[in-house]
Amino acid sequence: MTTSIGLQDDIKSVLIDRDRIAARVRELGREIAADLEADAQRAPGDEHAGEIILVPILTGSIIFVADLIRGMPLKMRIRVLSVTSYAGATTQSKEATLASEIPPDLAGKHVLIVDDILDSGKTIRLVRELIQTQQPASVRACVLLRKTIPEALATPCDYIGFDIPDEFVVGAGLDYDGYYRNLPDLCTLRPEVL
Ligand code: 5GP
Numbered sequence: 209m210t211t212s213i214g215l216q217d218d219i220k221s222v223l224i225d226r227d228r229i230a231a232r233v234r235e236l237g238r239e240i241a242a243d244l245e246a247d248a249q250r251a252p253g254d255e256h257a258g259e260i261i262l263v264p265i266l267t268g269s270i271i272f273v274a275d276l277i278r279g280m281p282l283k284m285r286i287r288v289l290s291v292t293s294y295a296g297a298t299t300q301s302k303e304a305t306l307a308s309e310i311p312p313d314l315a316g317k318h319v320l321i322v323d324d325i326l327d328s329g330k331t332i333r334l335v336r337e338l339i340q341t342q343q344p345a346s347v348r349a350c351v352l353l354r355k356t357i358p359e360a361l362a363t364p365c366d367y368i369g370f371d372i373p374d375e376f377v378v379g380a381g382l383d384y385d386g387y388y389r390n391l392p393d394l395c396t397l398r399p400e401v402l
Pocket residue numbers: 268293294301302304323324325326327328329330331332375376377378382383384
């Protein structure tokens with residue numbers, strides 16, 4: 209594994225460039241905001257009923273969620289969640305484990321889970337299941353990317369930015385061994401880097 213100071217040397221190819229990502233994230237923001245707005249009619253007498261809570265999954269979703277929420281002109285709260293699956297220098301998805309507390313106050317709220325990529329589906333399934341136990345008014349999931357593999361396609365997910373081939377990708381928030389999240393484009397890495 210080599211780590212260089214410059215990022216560009218490690219890139220094999222650009223799969224989706226920053227302009228396409230930005231355009232699609234704007235579209236998604238508009239779509240999701242319209243759906244949530246239609247849902248989130250406050251119940252009279254309860255100021256917190258029907259509130260919108262975004263649950264971004266760290267760390268991969270940070271870039272995506274930052275862009276997404278700025279295109280969603282709704283009153284919302286954000287409660288981040290930490291799930292580990294690809295820890296360290298690996299390109300293999302492992303069992304998803306919760307590494308932080310599920311926010312405890314989701315009953316009656318409209319919850320939107322936000323993650324970077326849907327791969328085996330373990331992360332989204334786990335988080336959705338745990339959130340459901342609190343009986344929120346609704347739970348939706350949104351990912352920037354979905355791999356076109358059977359497990360991912362079989363995982364319920366309400367909003368998908370892009371379907372991509374089954375390749376290990378970095379950039380746009382996604383990492384390899386903690387690096388490359390700040391690449392503006394979604395890229396594949398040269399094999400000698402992995
Ligand atoms: P799942 O639980 O669906 O298998 O995996 C979801 C998590 O695995 C994502 O949140 C992401 O952190 C990581 N992951 C899955 N595929 C990729 C990939 O191609 N590149 C990177 N960098 N991370 C991935």
